[in-house]
Amino acid sequence: MAQLVEIRGLRKAFGSQTVLDGVDLALEEGTILGLMGPSGCGKTTVLRIIAGLTVPDGGSVSVFGQNLLDEEASRSQGALRRQMGVVFQGGALFDSLTVAENIAFPLRYCLGMTEAGAIAAQVRLALEEVDLAGVEDRYPSELSGGMRKRAAIARALVYRPRLVLLDEPTTGLDPETARHIDRLIFSLARQMGLSVLLVTHDLTSAFGISDRIALLDEGRVAWCGLPSQWERADHPTVRRFARGQLPIREGVRHPE
Numbered sequence: 001m002a003q004l005v006e007i008r009g010l011r012k013a014f015g016s017q018t019v020l021d022g023v024d025l026a027l028e029e030g031t032i033l034g035l036m037g038p039s040g041c042g043k044t045t046v047l048r049i050i051a052g053l054t055v056p057d058g059g060s061v062s063v064f065g066q067n068l069l070d071e072e073a074s075r076s077q078g079a080l081r082r083q084m085g086v087v088f089q090g091g092a093l094f095d096s097l098t099v100a101e102n103i104a105f106p107l108r109y110c111l112g113m114t115e116a117g118a119i120a121a122q123v124r125l126a127l128e129e130v131d132l133a134g135v136e137d138r139y140p141s142e143l144s145g146g147m148r149k150r151a152a153i154a155r156a157l158v159y160r161p162r163l164v165l166l167d168e169p170t171t172g173l174d175p176e177t178a179r180h181i182d183r184l185i186f187s188l189a190r191q192m193g194l195s196v197l198l199v200t201h202d203l204t205s206a207f208g209i210s211d212r213i214a215l216l217d218e219g220r221v222a223w224c225g226l227p228s229q230w231e232r233a234d235h236p237t238v239r240r241f242a243r244g245q246l247p248i249r250e251g252v253r254h255p256e
C-alpha cells in the first residue's frame, strides 16, 4: 500500500532541548496510525510538523508524495494543507462563533466558498455525520465536552481531506463518551477512506481503532507494529510505557 506520510530522520530542538532526534514513521494510505508515548516526548510536535505549523531542524517529511521541506512544496503549502484536517488538543473551536460558523470557517477561508445555501448544506451534513444534527446555532460553551470534540471533528472533515491529524481526541472525556468518539473516528475514516494520525495517551482508543501503533520515546520511534504484536513486544520502552498494564481491548475493532 502507498505511504501517505513518510518521515525520515526527523529532528527538532527547542532551544537546548532536543525533542525529536531521528524519527522515522510511515502512515499507509487509508489506515489509522496511533502515535503514543510519554507526556512531553514530542507527539504533538510530530503532528504540527506534518501540518506545516512547526519547522523541523532536519530530516524529511513527505506528505502525498511531496517533501514538505522542499522549496516547491513550501510554495504549494496551501494546496497541501487543504488535503489535511487537523483536530487540535482541546478541539480549539472559536468560542465567539456558533457551531455552524465554526464548521463553515474552512469552507469559506480554505476553499473560498461564498454561497450561503451551499455552505449551510455542507455544515448540516458534517454535523449529521458526527451525530450532532440541530446544534448549528449553539456556541461551543453551550456544548458538552464530547459534543465539542465531535464539532471539532466535523470542522476537520467538512472539506473532505485525505489525511486527518487528531491530537488527543478523547482526552478529558468520560469512558463512554470517549468510546463514542472512537467509533465515530473509525467509521468515518473507513467510510471516507481517510488516513489518520491519532496522537493519544488513551490506550483503549489507540488499541481499539488503530491499524498500527508507534511508540515515541527519547526522540525516536522506539517501537512500531500491529496492535496484536504489542503484548509480545519484548521491548523495554513498551514495558515501561504500559507500566505493567495490558492494553485494554474493548475498543471498536482490533486488527489481528
Ligand SMILES: Nc1ncnc2c1ncn2[C@@H]1O[C@H](COP(=O)(O)OP(=O)(O)OP(=O)(O)O)[C@@H](O)[C@H]1O
Pocket (backbone or CB within 6 Å): 014, 019, 037, 038, 039, 040, 041, 042, 043, 044, 045, 046, 201
Ligand atoms: N514551541 C515550543 N517552544 C518550546 N518548547 C516546546 C514548544 N513546543 C513543544 N515544546 C516542548 O517540546 C516537548 C515536546 O512537546 P510535545 O507537545 O510535542 O509533547 P507531547 O508528547 O505531545 O506531550 P503531551 O503528551 O503531554 O501532549 C515538551 O517538553 C514541550 O515543552
